[in-house]
Each structure stands twice: as C-alpha cells, then as structure tokens.
Amino acid sequence: MGEITILGAGAMGSALATPLSRNGHRVRLWGTHLDDARLDALSSGAPHPGTGVRSPEGVSWFRDTELEAALDGTDAVIIAVSSPGVHDTAARAAARIGDIPIMLASKGFHRRADGTITLMPEAVREALGQPERRIVAIGGPCKADEVAAGRITSTLYASHDREEAVRAAALLATDDYRVEVSDDETGLEICAPLKNVYAIALGYADGLQQRTGQPWHNLKSALFARAVGEMSVLSELTGGRTETAFGLAGVGDLEVTGLSGRNKVFGSRLGTGETVPQARAAMDAAGLTVEGIAACGLGAEFADQAGASPNRVPLLHAIRRVLDDAGSDPHTEFSTALTP
Amino acid sequence: MGEITILGAGAMGSALATPLSRNGHRVRLWGTHLDDARLDALSSGAPHPGTGVRSPEGVSWFRDTELEAALDGTDAVIIAVSSPGVHDTAARAAARIGDIPIMLASKGFHRRADGTITLMPEAVREALGQPERRIVAIGGPCKADEVAAGRITSTLYASHDREEAVRAAALLATDDYRVEVSDDETGLEICAPLKNVYAIALGYADGLQQRTGQPWHNLKSALFARAVGEMSVLSELTGGRTETAFGLAGVGDLEVTGLSGRNKVFGSRLGTGETVPQARAAMDAAGLTVEGIAACGLGAEFADQAGASPNRVPLLHAIRRVLDDAGSDPHTEFSTALTP
Structure with missing residues (x-):
C-alpha cells in the first residue's frame, strides 16, 4: 500500500485509479489545465466525463499548478497525459521524480526537436535527462471505461528491466485487471x-x-x-x-x-x-x-x-x-x- | 483452363465456383443426397440457399449417384463436403481420383475407427489408401457467401509439398480471391x-x-x-x-x-x-x-x-x-x- 501519482486526468489516467484503489493504494490524480472540467466533476463526486465512473475511495485531485504537491513523497508515478504532452510533462516533473518508479500509459511516436522520431519511453528519458532510466510501458487491449468500471482486462507491462515490470504489475494487478509482464518494451x-x-x-x-x-x-x-x-x-x-x-x-x-x-x-x-x-x-x-x-x-x-x-x-x-x-x-x- | 470437380454443394463448395469460373474453368459441382435442394435451386437458375448467389457460367451439377461422371476426366478435385462426410466421400471417390490433384476445403478433426484422432488431410489419405498423397489444404478467413459474391478474400493454401499448393493457387487465385501459399499444412x-x-x-x-x-x-x-x-x-x-x-x-x-x-x-x-x-x-x-x-x-x-x-x-x-x-x-x- 502506498501513494501513487497519476499524471493526466483523461479517461485512462482516471481509470487506473480503479485497480490501484482496489489494491489499497492512495491515488493522487493530477491533471493539466486541459483536465480542469474532469477534475471538477470527479472532486464533486460526479462521474468522469470520459469513463462514466466516479473516483473510487482514496483518490485526491491535483490541479496543473499543484504538480509538486502531487509528486512530493509519492511512491510511483504513472504518466497518462495525451501523447503530445508527454515530453513537456516529464520535463516539468523531472526535478521531483528523481528515481521514483515510472509507468507509462501514454502512447505514440515522439518527434524530437531535431526532427527525428523516437518511441515514448525514450522521450521521457530525454525529458528527464536520465538516458538509462527504467520505465515500465503499459500496453494491451485496455479501453479506459472498462478498466474504470472494473470489467475484466488483460494488459501487458513491459520494461527493458523485466523485474521493474514485475514490481509495477504487483502494484496494479487485480482479479479484474490482469497484468502480463515482458522485457520487450520496444x-x-x-x-x-x-x-x-x-x-x-x-x-x-x-x-x-x-x-x-x-x-x-x-x-x-x-x-x-x-x-x-x-x-x-x-x-x-x-x-x-x-x-x-x-x-x-x-x-x-x-x-x-x-x-x-x-x-x-x-x-x-x-x-x-x-x-x-x-x-x-x-x-x-x-x-x-x-x-x-x-x-x-x-x-x-x-x-x-x-x-x-x-x-x-x-x-x-x-x-x-x-x-x-x-x-x-x-x-x-x-x-x-x-x-x- | 480445365475441368474442376467440387465435391459438396454446401455454401463453401458452391462458392468456390466463383473464382474458378472467373478464371475460365468449367466447374462440376457434385452434391451428396443432403445437397439435393441446393442443386435443385442452382440448376433451375435460383440462388444457392446458403450463399444467396447463383451458379456462374460454366457450372454443371451432379447428383449423389453421379459421382463417377463428376470425376471422369476431371483435372482437379476440391473436397468441400461437411467434415463428418469427408472420409466416406473420399473412400467412395478413391477409384476415380487416382492421382488427380486434391484440394481440401472441409475442416475438422477426424476420429478414426480405432478411436484415435487425426487431421482432415490424413483422413483423406487413409480413405484413399494413399499414405503419401499430396493434398492442398485451404484455410484462412473465408466466409462462403462473400467468396461466392466475389468480395475481397485472402486465403491460405498449404501443402507439405509447397509446389503443389502453388499449382492449386494458380487455378483459383483472382484479384478478389487472393491466395497465399505455405508448406505448413499441419x-x-x-x-x-x-x-x-x-x-x-x-x-x-x-x-x-x-x-x-x-x-x-x-x-x-x-x-x-x-x-x-x-x-x-x-x-x-x-x-x-x-x-x-x-x-x-x-x-x-x-x-x-x-x-x-x-x-x-x-x-x-x-x-x-x-x-x-x-x-x-x-x-x-x-x-x-x-x-x-x-x-x-x-x-x-x-x-x-x-x-x-x-x-x-x-x-x-x-x-x-x-x-x-x-x-x-x-x-x-x-x-x-x-x-x-
């Protein structure tokens, strides 16, 4: 049981609070300014507009300006902002993230400033200035509304360091949110x-x-x-x-x-x-x-x-x-x- | 261009007349006694009850009792009867089939008289008394009504002897009925x-x-x-x-x-x-x-x-x-x- 910070309060970010909460973790759900209306809904007890599901017990909400508080003393971070925002969000969070374990739910290709293209975990590593950073990528067939509602889902967690993926899986896996593990992050x-x-x-x-x-x-x-x-x-x-x-x-x-x-x-x-x-x-x-x-x-x-x-x-x-x-x-x- | 005999006038058997006919072959469609109503429909110019499609040009129809005539002098045979009928149909046809190329569209497991189970091409080989017989298995996503109507379909033809599958593919492949080839019959x-x-x-x-x-x-x-x-x-x-x-x-x-x-x-x-x-x-x-x-x-x-x-x-x-x-x-x- 620990504190887990989710960066991004869109459908997927908010949905991952369901398995986390079921495992007894306290969840901090942080949103960018684009997420204000979603956080308004959730913090007033209403369902998330994207999933139709209310925040479970043990979730607290953080606004764009409260990034430091959302990360302070947390045990793990899940990045779930929309893919164009991943690099900037990671850069903003870099000083506080340090060596806290990172899971990455955002997906896409990232175009670097020099025009070349890379995969999302690499974008995070570059934004953090930690080229060897262990990151756990989250994939598989995973519609956010079904995860939020607790319907059966099988996902894949992959990291170049397989043991890191095993540890991440242990945080989230439940009977309804099943997690396979792999070292094939790429x-x-x-x-x-x-x-x-x-x-x-x-x-x-x-x-x-x-x-x-x-x-x-x-x-x-x-x-x-x-x-x-x-x-x-x-x-x-x-x-x-x-x-x-x-x-x-x-x-x-x-x-x-x-x-x-x-x-x-x-x-x-x-x-x-x-x-x-x-x-x-x-x-x-x-x-x-x-x-x-x-x-x-x-x-x-x-x-x-x-x-x-x-x-x-x-x-x-x-x-x-x-x-x-x-x-x-x-x-x-x-x-x-x-x-x- | 040649004569091709299809054994089995169900949905899949009758559907394969579409690519064959498009390639200029003359098709002999033979049905068991279970296919009488289907052959009645097709030979009167009506659509096949299972596919909703009429026989194309160049198809002739043969009843259960006309198996010898359906096979006499034909250039290739496609077995497409329902899976429980494959062994018996092959046994009945054995004397006429000789070394005529065989394609097999019927699918299933076959239980031998001794209780053991084998795959369908093996059942055909045993029924023919030709243990080394080359057979081309037809698989892949292939709903019969769509094949009959000429909608785009990609299939796989596989034979232990890959060249045999290449020759079979050449008989049926059209722009709308695409055929990949493999040696992985099993x-x-x-x-x-x-x-x-x-x-x-x-x-x-x-x-x-x-x-x-x-x-x-x-x-x-x-x-x-x-x-x-x-x-x-x-x-x-x-x-x-x-x-x-x-x-x-x-x-x-x-x-x-x-x-x-x-x-x-x-x-x-x-x-x-x-x-x-x-x-x-x-x-x-x-x-x-x-x-x-x-x-x-x-x-x-x-x-x-x-x-x-x-x-x-x-x-x-x-x-x-x-x-x-x-x-x-x-x-x-x-x-x-x-x-x-």
Whole structure:
C-alpha cells in the first residue's frame, strides 16, 4: 500500500485509479489545465466525463499548478497525459521524480526537436535527462471505461528491466485487471500507436458494410492479419520481438481498437464513401481526435528511419497514401496491400 | 483452363465456383443426397440457399449417384463436403481420383475407427489408401457467401509439398480471391477447427455486452489474444509452425469467426445467461450445427494425444469444461484462463 501519482486526468489516467484503489493504494490524480472540467466533476463526486465512473475511495485531485504537491513523497508515478504532452510533462516533473518508479500509459511516436522520431519511453528519458532510466510501458487491449468500471482486462507491462515490470504489475494487478509482464518494451511501444493506424483500415471494411448492406468480413479479417504481420516486422526491425505483436500488445490491442473507437469510426467513414477531408471534418466537428492519422505519418517515417522497405509494410504505406494523396482510392490501396 | 470437380454443394463448395469460373474453368459441382435442394435451386437458375448467389457460367451439377461422371476426366478435385462426410466421400471417390490433384476445403478433426484422432488431410489419405498423397489444404478467413459474391478474400493454401499448393493457387487465385501459399499444412489444419472452438469464448463476451448493456471489449480482445497463442502452441506441438497461427489461418480466420457465425452466436447465448443445454436447444431448433462444440472435445483430446499439458492451453480446457460440466461457470472459467 502506498501513494501513487497519476499524471493526466483523461479517461485512462482516471481509470487506473480503479485497480490501484482496489489494491489499497492512495491515488493522487493530477491533471493539466486541459483536465480542469474532469477534475471538477470527479472532486464533486460526479462521474468522469470520459469513463462514466466516479473516483473510487482514496483518490485526491491535483490541479496543473499543484504538480509538486502531487509528486512530493509519492511512491510511483504513472504518466497518462495525451501523447503530445508527454515530453513537456516529464520535463516539468523531472526535478521531483528523481528515481521514483515510472509507468507509462501514454502512447505514440515522439518527434524530437531535431526532427527525428523516437518511441515514448525514450522521450521521457530525454525529458528527464536520465538516458538509462527504467520505465515500465503499459500496453494491451485496455479501453479506459472498462478498466474504470472494473470489467475484466488483460494488459501487458513491459520494461527493458523485466523485474521493474514485475514490481509495477504487483502494484496494479487485480482479479479484474490482469497484468502480463515482458522485457520487450520496444515491441510494445511499436504496436501501441500502430494499432490506431491499422484500425483505420479495419474501419474501412466496416464502412463498406454500411454502404453496401453486405458484410465485408473476409476483407476486414485479411486486413487484420496483414496488420499483425506488419506490426511484427516493425517490432523486429526496431529492436523488439515479433512475438510481442502476436500477443496482447499487438493482436489483442488491434482487436479492441477494431471493435470501437475513433480510428475505426474515421475509417468506416471512408468506407461509406466520404473523402478524407470530409471524414476529418466530421471527426473534428465532434471534437474527436483521430490519433491514427498523426501516428500513420510518424510511423511510416519511423519505419523508414529503421530501414523497413515499403514492400515489407505495404498496408502502412497504403494507409499513408489514402490519408495524404487526394487521388488515391482506398479500395484499390487496401486490396493491393493484401497481394501475397 | 480445365475441368474442376467440387465435391459438396454446401455454401463453401458452391462458392468456390466463383473464382474458378472467373478464371475460365468449367466447374462440376457434385452434391451428396443432403445437397439435393441446393442443386435443385442452382440448376433451375435460383440462388444457392446458403450463399444467396447463383451458379456462374460454366457450372454443371451432379447428383449423389453421379459421382463417377463428376470425376471422369476431371483435372482437379476440391473436397468441400461437411467434415463428418469427408472420409466416406473420399473412400467412395478413391477409384476415380487416382492421382488427380486434391484440394481440401472441409475442416475438422477426424476420429478414426480405432478411436484415435487425426487431421482432415490424413483422413483423406487413409480413405484413399494413399499414405503419401499430396493434398492442398485451404484455410484462412473465408466466409462462403462473400467468396461466392466475389468480395475481397485472402486465403491460405498449404501443402507439405509447397509446389503443389502453388499449382492449386494458380487455378483459383483472382484479384478478389487472393491466395497465399505455405508448406505448413499441419498448422493450417490445427487452426481451422480450433478457431470454431475459441469463437465460442469470443461470442461469450458479446453476449455479456447484450446482457449488461456495456461493452466487454477488453475481455473479448484478451480472449482473442489468448486463443491465438494457444493455436500457436498446438500447431507447434503437432508438427506445424507457430507462425501459421499468427497469419491468415489463425489470426485472420479467428477474426472472421468472431465477427459472425454459429459458434459465436452459440457463445453469445451463454453470455446472455443461457445454460449450455438451453443454448444448444435453441441452435438445434434453428437447424444450426455448432461445429465448435464437437471440435472442442476432439481438439482437447488431440491436444492430449500430442502431449500438450492443460496449462499450456487453458482456454481450450476452460471451454471444454463449460460445455461438458453443468456445474462450471463460464465467467469464472474464461477469466481464470486469462491468468498470466
């Protein structure tokens, strides 16, 4: 039992209070200024707008300006801010974090000031000025509202130092929030943002079904298998292992992302016949950020940086062309990417 | 261009006429006496009751008693009868088949007269009395109605003799019916019936959603990843390769089977709170055979036969207990099987 600080009061940050609280920890939930309305809700006893779940017992709330207090004397930190905010939040927290164990729930690719791209734990290490820092990455099929509500979830915690992941798992694991452990931090971090990219193609098949009134399940499943294969290729090329893509972090997380969520919804709009600008405008109007769009460009660039020739990841490049080239046809692009 | 004989006029048998016909082959579609109504429909120009699609140009129809004529002078045979009929059909056809290339679309485990269990191509070899017979197994995410309608499909053709699979692929592959090729016949044949078993657990999560009005996507995705892992274990233990479970034959086929179909529907009934006898009675009343039920018992026995200890395939054994033991609780069984 200890004090655990969660940085970021979005859906995932607030959701992790559920298993922590169930294990008897006291939780400090810190939000950026973007989280003010969420913290207002939670601290007044109302449900979190993103999960529909109230803060469990033993949670206290901290505002943007209270970062030092949120970290002071805490036993572990979970970073769960939105991915563009990870580097800055870690830099702000650096002096107080010191050698406190860090778990990282935020996912994405990070573009450095010099233009190169790296994975999220590396961004944290650079922001902290601790190049050898142990960090535990959190991945796997994990919708925040279901975690918050205590419905069964299996996640993967991965760290270059496997024992660090074992210790982190011990803090959070419950009967309903199951944690597998791995040393393949890189593989997990590759799969996490890429599944959002591939979910766009899966959504496309769902949209075709809406448009035609007929299932396109064979197409969706073929795209699914191709996506898993490409995640395994990219994992291996960037220093991770293929098997991570075949477990919770790849197959599992792609499954959950293809069942629902913004990336899938965006893709399904393309399947119904909307153009990319039309679909983007509709998502923007609904206030929904489609993470897979930014992750696609960054991911393809990261793949290039890692030396992945385009013919080893044809679906990733097909999605990039669909998003970037007004003249490309999704149907042709996606079906061509399936060529054996 | 040649003459191709399809044995079995069910949904899958009749559907394969679409790519064959598109490639200019003349198709002979032979049905058992169970297929009489289907052949009546097709030969009168009506759609197949199982796929909703009419026979394309260049198809002729043969009744149960016309097996010799259906095979006489043909260039290749596709076996697509229901799995309990495979051995007998192959035995009946043996004298005419000789060394004509065989593709096998029927899937399942086969119990020999001596009580042991084997995979479907082996059952065909034994029925033909040709122990070294080359056979091309057809797998992957392939709903028959979508193949019949010409919607995009990616399949896997696998044979111990890879070149035999390449030749078979050349007969059927079109832009819409894509064919990957492998020499892992065993891996494909393990995944094909087991995906029906695991789809019962996936359906269970869907049924929980119906019952509770809340998504259980994390659970479905965790079960999905676990199922893929177990198919890879069983593939390897029986002489196949793990990677086959991670491609079209495993991941892809499980995805399509978890999206729709009888096994998923049966599982979802358990999720809504029906007992196994209630759910079976409802499926029986609708005339729907749940292939995963028989495949579960046979698959678990085959796993034992191969020396797979139960703790390497906990979900398979959990499903077996749910189906066989009236006292077992699916929720407890499935969530326990996810224990890391």
